[in-house]
Amino acid sequence: TYEKLWLAGSFVLIVGFIVTITYGSVGLGITMIDDEANTVTPDEIGSDDRFSDPRVEQVGEDEYEVYVVAMTFIFQPDPIEVPASSEVTFYVTSRDVIHGFEVAGTNINSMAIPGQVAELTVEFDEPGTYGIVCNEYCGPQHHTMEGSLVVT
Ligand code: CUA
Structure with missing residues (x-):
């Protein structure tokens, strides 16, 4: 039926x-x-292709990737050097506690979290030297944690 x-x-x-x-x-x-x-634990950093050697890598004619490791109380690599008018992608992680990754005077601002990889893509038009600061309290020397970005 x-x-x-x-x-x-x-x-x-x-x-x-x-x-x-x-x-x-x-x-x-x-x-x-x-x-x-897009993750890497602090224990894995030493054997990770991206982060065991923090660096700037050219991946295209005008394309660069930057692998950044934050740790108490420095950033690697330092300085970071990239050409103006190129597309730059930052991959940022931490090998200990939570840090910040802020390029002063730009909109690049991310947390650097152990275990995670933050990804930020930007194009720098103006050559110059930019300060990189940690904007998350990470310990007694937090205020001294800085690096530099040189756009050539
Ligand atoms: Cu690193 Cu504050």
Whole structure:
């Protein structure tokens, strides 16, 4: 009868919803695994391709990546040197406590959190020297924690 067909149809729909919800959760799980690409624990920094050697790396004609490690009470590398009018992506992490990574006079401002990698992309138009400061209290020498960014 039609009634039985409707019941069967509803059952199929309900199973369908459950499958969709389950797949949704699995999808989320995969997203979280992807995010692992943007994490690095302090213990892993020494063997991590990006952060074991904090540096400026040219990755395209006008494209640079900068791998920054903050720690009490310095930034590496220091100074950071990049050419003007190029696209610069900073990847910033900390090897101990929470620090800040702020390039004075620009809108570059991020926390440097142990275990996480912050990503910031910017283009510097003006050559010059910019101060880098830590703006999160990180210990007794917090106020001395600074670096410099030289745009050539
Ligand atoms: Cu590092 Cu304050």
